[in-house]
Amino acid sequence: MTRVAKGVVSLLLAAWSGGAGACVLGAVYNLPIPFGMYASGAGAALVVSFIVVAFVLRAPAATGNIDAAPSGSRHVSQLSLPRWVVSSASCASLFGLLLTIVTGLLGSANPLANFNMTFFWIIFWLGLTYITALLGDLYSLANPWRALCGWLEHASPGIFRGRFHYPAWLGYYPALVLYATLIWTELFGQFQPQTLSVMLLGYTGLNVVAAWMVGKDIWFRYGEFFSVFFRLIGKMAPIEYSSNSDGNATYGIRIRRPFVGLLEVSADHFSLLLFVVFMLSSTAFDGAHETVPWVGMFWKGIYPMLSNHIVQPYLIWVSVYYIWQSAMLLLLPLCYLAVYLILLWLARTVTHSGTTLPRLALRFAFTLIPIAFVYNMTHYYGEFASQGIQVLRMVSDPFSFGWNLFGTAHWFTDPIVLDAGAVWHTQVGLILFGHIASVYLAHVEALKVFPSARHAVLSQLPMLLLMVLLTTAGLWILSLPIDAGQLSTPL
Amino acid sequence: MKSTACITLVCGLLALFSTLQVQRLSFAQTKVADGQSETSHVFDIVVQRGKRVKGPAVLKVSQGDEVTLHITADTADEFHLHGYNLIVQLLPNSTATMHVVAKLTGRFTYELHKSDLELGALEVYPR
Numbered sequence: 230m231t232r233v234a235k236g237v238v239s240l241l242l243a244a245w246s247g248g249a250g251a252c253v254l255g256a257v258y259n260l261p262i263p264f265g266m267y268a269s270g271a272g273a274a275l276v277v278s279f280i281v282v283a284f285v286l287r288a289p290a291a292t293g294n295i296d297a298a299p300s301g302s303r304h305v306s307q308l309s310l311p312r313w314v315v316s317s318a319s320c321a322s323l324f325g326l327l328l329t330i331v332t333g334l335l336g337s338a339n340p341l342a343n344f345n346m347t348f349f350w351i352i353f354w355l356g357l358t359y360i361t362a363l364l365g366d367l368y369s370l371a372n373p374w375r376a377l378c379g380w381l382e383h384a385s386p387g388i389f390r391g392r393f394h395y396p397a398w399l400g401y402y403p404a405l406v407l408y409a410t411l412i413w414t415e416l417f418g419q420f421q422p423q424t425l426s427v428m429l430l431g432y433t434g435l436n437v438v439a440a441w442m443v444g445k446d447i448w449f450r451y452g453e454f455f456s457v458f459f460r461l462i463g464k465m466a467p468i469e470y471s472s473n474s475d476g477n478a479t480y481g482i483r484i485r486r487p488f489v490g491l492l493e494v495s496a497d498h499f500s501l502l503l504f505v506v507f508m509l510s511s512t513a514f515d516g517a518h519e520t521v522p523w524v525g526m527f528w529k530g531i532y533p534m535l536s537n538h539i540v541q542p543y544l545i546w547v548s549v550y551y552i553w554q555s556a557m558l559l560l561l562p563l564c565y566l567a568v569y570l571i572l573l574w575l576a577r578t579v580t581h582s583g584t585t586l587p588r589l590a591l592r593f594a595f596t597l598i599p600i601a602f603v604y605n606m607t608h609y610y611g612e613f614a615s616q617g618i619q620v621l622r623m624v625s626d627p628f629s630f631g632w633n634l635f636g637t638a639h640w641f642t643d644p645i646v647l648d649a650g651a652v653w654h655t656q657v658g659l660i661l662f663g664h665i666a667s668v669y670l671a672h673v674e675a676l677k678v679f680p681s682a683r684h685a686v687l688s689q690l691p692m693l694l695l696m697v698l699l700t701t702a703g704l705w706i707l708s709l710p711i712d713a714g715q716l717s718t719p720l
Numbered sequence: 721m722k723s724t725a726c727i728t729l730v731c732g733l734l735a736l737f738s739t740l741q742v743q744r745l746s747f748a749q750t751k752v753a754d755g756q757s758e759t760s761h762v763f764d765i766v767v768q769r770g771k772r773v774k775g776p777a778v779l780k781v782s783q784g785d786e787v788t789l790h791i792t793a794d795t796a797d798e799f800h801l802h803g804y805n806l807i808v809q810l811l812p813n814s815t816a817t818m819h820v821v822a823k824l825t826g827r828f829t830y831e832l833h834k835s836d837l838e839l840g841a842l843e844v845y846p847r
Contacts, residue, residue, distance in 0.1 A: 258803050260825070260844075649826050649846050650825065711778075712777070
């Protein structure tokens with residue numbers, strides 16, 4: 230390599246290394262769970278799996294009801310939501326977006342002090358995810374970008390009818406790319422309030438332009454990744470919102486059993502399966518990427534090997550370290566996907582099923598969502614509890630001008646730290662709960678896919694292994710010691 | 721279906737509560753159990769040219785322990801212990817001291833603010 234080329238590479242790597250950072254708000258106080266708790270949690274997952282399977286197998290007639298329970302069937306009630314409620318929610322949502330952007334541009338440069346960081350990352354990105362799992366896809370009612378497009382369309386009818394045909398092969402890939410970009414910037418971006426505002430402005434422009442190009446309905450179904458994310462999470466909820474065609478109420482509310490929404494429809498594109506797998510793997514990566522074994526993989530494995538052959542300053546290796554971390558973020562979903570496909574292939578082989586592997590992969594995709602959700606919750610709920618409540622204080626002074634609009638500006642001045650023992654037990658409990666839900670759903674789906682009882686039993690063994698593997702991996706990551714100061718002491 | 725769903729729900733709740741010791745569900749500031757002695761720990765942390773050259777990366781203590789940190793850096797900076805939200809000012813090549821009674825359990829990183837340098841973490845384990 231010439232000296233000039235080396236210089237260019239060094240500069241590029243140095244620029245990349247600017248992304249050193251952990252969680253955006255840096256308020257995670259979780260301790261690794263003790264090994265005994267990890268081991269008993271994994272054992273409990275195994276035992277509970279067999280209990281769930283036994284019940285599913287004993288009640289095949291009952292489980293069949295899930296398949297045969299369309300909208301409006303028994304145990305389902307229909308309500309409607311007045312138009313003004315949806316309009317008000319859309320206005321509030323758009324106001325929230327505007328406030329987030331403006332406070333980022335005019336308010337404090339301190340990420341922990343600025344309203345926009347806490348509101349976007351903690352209240353919207355974490356809090357709305359948890360609310361959606363309980364109350365359904367509220368985001369679909371009040372998506373601020375969709376509301377903005379709706380208003381633009383009202384002012385200029387036909388603007389979002391779509392200029393270009395959206396190719397079927399593209400599926401949900403735009404949403405997946407945007408989702409991965411957000412996670413990357415969350416983990417490795419040098420995030421300041423102003424950066425977030427600029428990103429949100431850019432995302433607003435992107436949504437308007439993309440909706441103009443391919444049509445509003447198409448874009449918000451396949452491309453706007455918050456819509457895709459919250460739609461998937463909302464499938465777990467006992468409440469579903471749908472458009473009414475009666476001309477009066479805009480949205481209908483359907484009450485259903487929790488998690489049943491995940492079995493009502495299958496993934497309709499391979500990219501949606503990848504999206505679900507990325508939900509799993511990105512949270513697992515976030516939990517693992519600062520642990521001692523993971524960091525050691527680079528500094529004790531890759532770094533000594535490479536530095537023996539390539540002489541570069543230490544800071545360059547720090548940059549290489551972040552490139553390696555970013556590459557692993559993108560590679561990990563492929564590892565999860567490979568395990569998923571191998572075990573499905575095994576299920577297909579032992580049952581001699583005529584259903585193709587891609588078809589099977591799509592049919593079982595949504596059964597992974599409960600595990601993905603509890604991965605998310607166990608990893609972030611401490612941050613949500615400790616930082617989320619600060620929004621009550623910040624809302625009184627969103628621009629850090631010294632205001633006290635609601636009299637709450639001096640609340641919660643001390644950090645809120647949850648008791649580590651309580652956090653550990655909640656984490657293991659949540660992981661097991663997600664495991665039970667996923668095992669149950671996978672086995673109900675198996676009974677629908679594989680016609681004979683014998684085939685269904687056989688197919689469930691690899692699926693059981695898959696769920697136990699995912700749950701054990703989740704618990705294992707929670708038990709790993711977390712590294713500290715790794716960049717100052719690589720060896 | 722209804723009975724199966726109920727059974728599944730019961731299984732879920734059983735699993736949840738078997739692992740969740742409800743009596744421990746309280747916010748921090750839990751009192752240390754009587755009869756358990758608190759220990760005092762003293763750690764020296766030395767930072768030179770943007771690197772921690774002395775002191776462990778992770779300080780492991782038990783809830784209720786007393787922790788004393790002696791921090792020395794070759795530049796003026798601000799040492800911040802997250803969670804406890806304690807800050808001491810550092811003068812070049814002069815040792816500053818921070819006393820902490822480890823009431824809160826969890827993992828609390830500490831850093832040099834001006835250098836934006838994460839030095840390590842204080843891990844406080846429940847007794």
